[in-house]
Amino acid sequence: KKYVYLFNEGNAEMTGLLGGKGSGLAEMSNIGLNVPPGFTITTEACIDFLNSGDFPEGMWDQTLEKLHEIEKRTGKKYGGENPLLVSVRSGAPISMPGMMDTILNVGLNDSTLVSLIKATGNERFALDSYRRLIQMFGDVVFGIDKSYFEDIIRSVKVERNKKDDVDLDASDLRVIIEKFKELYIKNGKVFPLEPLDQLRISVEAVFRSWNSERAKVYRELNGIQDNLGTAVSIVSMVFGNMGNDSATGVAFTRDPNTGKKGIFAEYLTNAQGEDVVAGIRTPKEIEDLRNEIPSAYDELIRSASTLEKHYKDMQDIEFTVEKGIFYFLQTRTGKRSAKASIKIATDMAIEGLITREEALMRITPRILDTLLHPQIKRNGKEVKLGKGLAASPGAAVGMIVFTSEKAVEFAKEKKKCILVRPETTADDVRGMSVSEGFLTQKGGMTSHAAVVARAMGKPAVVGAETLNVNLKEESLTVGNITLREGDIVTVDGTSGEFYMGSVDLEVSKITEEALTLLEWADKIRKLGVRANANTPEEAIIARENGAEGIGLARTERMFLGGDRITIMRSMIMSNSLPERLKYLDLLLPMQIHDFVEFFRTMEGYPVIIRLLDPPLHEFLPNKEEIMNEMFSLKLKLTKSSDNFEIDSSIARLTDLNRIFQTIKNLEEFNPMLGFRGCRLGLIYPEIYEMQVRAIITAAKRVTEEGKTIYPEIMIPLVGVDNELRIIRERLEKVAKEVSGKEKVPYKFGTMIEIPRACLTADKIAKEADFFSFGTNDLTQMTFGYSRDDAEGKFMAAYIGEGILPYDPFTTVDEEGVGELMKMAVKKGKATKKTLEVGICGEQGGDPQTVEFCNRIGLDYVSASPLRIPIARLSAARSAI
Ligand code: ADP
Ligand code: MG
Ligand code: MG
CATH class of the missing domain: 3.20.20.60 (Phosphoenolpyruvate-binding domains)
Known part of the structure; x- marks a missing residue:
């Protein structure tokens, strides 16, 4: 059975077998991009290995055979005079960034180190590569904590008065390597010197990293099956750490944040592998590359366009430049912001890379959704109070209110408010409709507050458990901060965070690209x-x-507000048709006016x-309120001796009594199924x-x-x-x-x-x-x-x-x-x-x-x- 594929034996369709990385490397070499020679061991071999504890039959022989092929193509020898070094890289069928392991510079030992120095004439580079191998191998294979290695590097830097990693010279690196080896021994491990042992152990370790704790958790969180396995790509090393005409970096073929056309890259000269991501030094940008290594710059521009034309989407690539020569080490579809995804899809359709239909299929409605709501404009100074569930997107600023009634009151005074509740119920809907946004202590993504907020298109953070809402005291506390009615907060339903005070908001206008896209949508x-x-x-x-x-x-609201509700109530309480008609006649011109405008x-x-x-009872006042008023009027009557007051109280009481009777008459067992429509x-x-x-x-x-x-x-x-x-x-x-x-x-x-x-x-x-x-x-x-x-x-x-x-x-x-x-x-x-x-x-x-x-x-x-x-x-x- 075939377990190992040279890059030129695979292609983009084989992600299941070769993983995303392996199939990407295969596809890139097929379309003529400069990929270092290499091969990929299949996910099937991984599954077999994880089940049986052993490489499947024939796999190792095939590996050695392909390794030999690579030796021929590179003109180097694994473990030999002009030593071939390889990277052993994980790569699952579905991207699990950073979840599994990769080891670089495999094949170096004390003797190939000498050969490498001889072959390259660059002692510092060879030693730097060696210490990286020992470091990664210790971490990935033996689980020796990374921080121990970093501590050693730091202590040597201090001792020898060096600032950055690049300042370390050959003699510094020799000391570091010795100390690394001692660290192994302290941990009861030995660094294997035999190059083929290194390779075998590395492959096993990468296979095993499929079942590392973090990989398992990631799969569970992202709903990725456990039985896919990881492929292992073995790639001949190219070196970004050979001097200032060498570099390593990552690039997006378009700006992943804005979607703007043009390469977006970050790189470091004289560095290897993950130095860029690790943030050891501040990376440089694409324009710097143009000046520093022009040949590499030209190649990046040229091949990025080849890649985009081929994949018909924005790509995220890893590259290394060795002595001015540009190599591709990875490509995948680039992740992007909502805004960028719309711009990229629209631009690509205009450029003719994809059809309008394809562009539309790339924009999920969710992407559009996030764009249409106001967002927080972070400036680093905002005071975050806490985080709950991001239940309804968008951000809002307002004064805290704790009841629906207060919200309505605030709204009348044109004050913006945020309704804060332990959780909301149907009773709060009125208040919600006049609030800018909601914050609740309890409830999930389908809680009342969340559902109503989404329906109203208003921001909501729900289930913020660290929050304590005290309705009696009309206060909310988080930690030792207590806020009261009228205090200003900002809620961000896009991230689930909420802040003290007012944070600047950005109302993202619908972009030109989005408008274009929607026009296409209308035609289709x-x-x-x-x-x-x-x-x-x-x-x-x-x-x-x-x-x-x-x-x-x-039309309900046409019966509410101001005079209208009074007329409506009189209409409802009318005893006869002529009386009802009289009130309806009063409502008629008002409604005509409304409809004309509409x-x-x-x-x-x-x-x-x-x-x-x-x-109809929804238009009548609240029963409890009427009863309370009647009660206090009666109380007044028993105490009062002022004739005028008595008369007016009695008149009011008669009125209230009539309202009360109507309410009682209209009361229903189940209004939803009642006398309506x-x-x-x-x-x-x-x-x-x-x-x-x-x-x-x-x-x-x-x-x-x-x-x-x-x-x-x-x-x-x-x-x-x-x-x-x-x-x-x-x-x-x-x-x-x-x-x-x-x-x-x-x-x-x-x-x-x-x-x-x-x-x-x-x-x-x-x-x-x-x-x-x-x-x-x-x-x-x-x-x-x-x-x-x-x-x-x-x-x-x-x-x-x-x-x-x-x-x-x-x-x-x-x-x-x-x-x-x-x-x-x-x-x-x-x-x-x-x-x-x-x-x-x-x-x-x-x-x-x-x-x-x-x-x-x-x-x-x-x-x-x-x-x-x-x-x-x-x-x-x-x-x-
Ligand atoms: P990850 O999936 O975590 O990105 P990779 O397998 O892509 O891990 O490798 C980690 C880093 O090492 C990347 O920056 C990659 O470009 C670099 N790298 C991998 N293989 C080689 C190689 N053969 N030569 C030079 N750099 C390499
Ligand atoms: Mg990578
Ligand atoms: Mg209905």
Whole structure:
């Protein structure tokens, strides 16, 4: 069986057998780059060795045979006169940087040292190479701690008054080598002098390093299988430590941080191997190389472009220059920042190295996500308080508040705040919606705070265990620092860190390259992308981010705030239809005004407006508050003797009593399943009629301004076709009456958010021009979970224990909810070919869900304004 491959016998496809390093070396030598001769022992041999404790049959013979071949190619002899030295290098099929071992200069002993000095005429270099071998061998093979060797070097430097490693001369190095050998003896070990023993023992040690503790931990953390094994590459040594025309370094073919085109390199002259990474001296940059070793510079530039053309991606290479000659020692796909990955992919597509589709497939939505949020601009002076889980990306600065109410209060005063809680619950959502970001002491990546933060697109750090939030005292402590309400903190949901005071933020504008990439995405995707936006301001952001319409505009907020809530409450408490109509008439002009503004900003695009959805009691004041006020008024009455005060108290009490009765009447056992959505629309038709009147009036007005708009009226929570039929009949009448002769191209449709609606979608489609999946409610009702209870109580455990693979409120549950959606699309479109189908649940901005929606034939997805770019990219990727 073949266990050993010369570089020219392998290629890039053989990473499984030759490891990343081995196959890279093979591929580079195949395309004519200057790689020192060498060969690779396969991962199969490694697995065999680890199982049996012995090299597999034939492996060692094949190794010696290839070694002989290398001797021929280099004209040197292993253990001989003009001594061949080799490196013995680990290299797994999947990159595990720094986890396993490599030994350089194998083949040196006291006698080949003399030959090497003779052959090169460079005593210092030969001694430097020897001491490195003894040092690495001791560390890798015998586990003698590195620090002991470094201590010896340091002590000799002090003794002999030398500053840097390069200042050590031959006699210094001889002393060091002697002391190294003594160190072996102190540890009960002997440095093997026989070159072939060195080679064999090194190969064994590298094989074994696959099972080192740190390698195992790394694999576990990164989900890499344990049975892959490492290959061993044996590479004839080239020397960067032969003087000032020699060097060693690493280079990226483009800047890994910015993505800028052009080589990004760091190197050291007169150095070997890992000196650059180890930070022994400050490395020089590419421009210095141009001056110091021009031949090497030219070769690096030329071959970097060869490599990129070949691999069609940015490469991360290791090189060594020996007396002006450039050698490649490693290549791999370079790691890069989010920003760089977008620039590189876009540039490469423009350069014609890759196609636009390939460029899009290289940018995962996660990369885009990190770019779209404000980031911390570190300056080294920030005071870090601690670290929790990076639950929702971006950074925010604000004053600490400990309650939802305080957050709302602060927001009214236009103060920015960060909501700090032990953990959040549904009760905190109001406060969360006005806070800049959140910080919690408990909870995981799927905790309420984390989920809500991601949905809102706000930064969150959760589960910061070192934090102690004391609600009673309204304080938070970390170590000996205590902060109180109003104190400023900065949270960074990208890294999970949080800081005292205000740290500068950088709002990364979407880069030009990202815009180009998104334009390409728009040409390729088949899914439309709309936004969920409740206000004209949100609609503007949505348009800027590329939304092609509004998939969901909720109308609830049009009943809140200022006068409106008072009118709304009076409407709710009305005893008769005429009374209700009176209040609705007051609301009408306000809503017309809102819709006009909305339509203007969305000129040319469809806008789906959802009619009132929540149960009416959500618009009433809090029951406890009313009871408290009633109580104190009664108390006042018993004490007061002032007639005027008594009268006004009684009047107020009567009022409160009425409110209290209404609240009690509207109270529900389960509001989620209660009197809401189209059920309200059926029992109180006048509410929806007022809304439709407002929509069509506004539409007419904006049309008269010469703007084209496409209002789509959405009726929520339909489960029975009759619901929609009856409501639509009534509302059509109003719409026709209002629009008159004017042509307003309105549509009526429904939200599909109840399982029964999916099952009977064929019937419902008869009454609807469009469907929009409300996957939040659809998920709640399909699973029978109340979302807030699930997120707050058991979702994390469910995912942790593998009962659910992921949170179905973040990514659509394909197996269950998704199956219902598929059925609804099929049945709906069978009834009405022109039926327009989309999704407006929060999952609509999730890449995996977008892919699913594309697969089942939706016409568009609708996502929150900040997630629009991600949805565009995801839609394109799923179309490729
Ligand atoms: P790692 O995987 O930790 O980077 P490597 O096997 O790549 O380990 O080697 C460590 C260092 O030694 C690298 O800087 C590499 O370029 C250098 N090196 C390896 N083999 C040789 C060789 N034959 N000649 C010169 N330098 C070498
Ligand atoms: Mg390397
Ligand atoms: Mg709903």
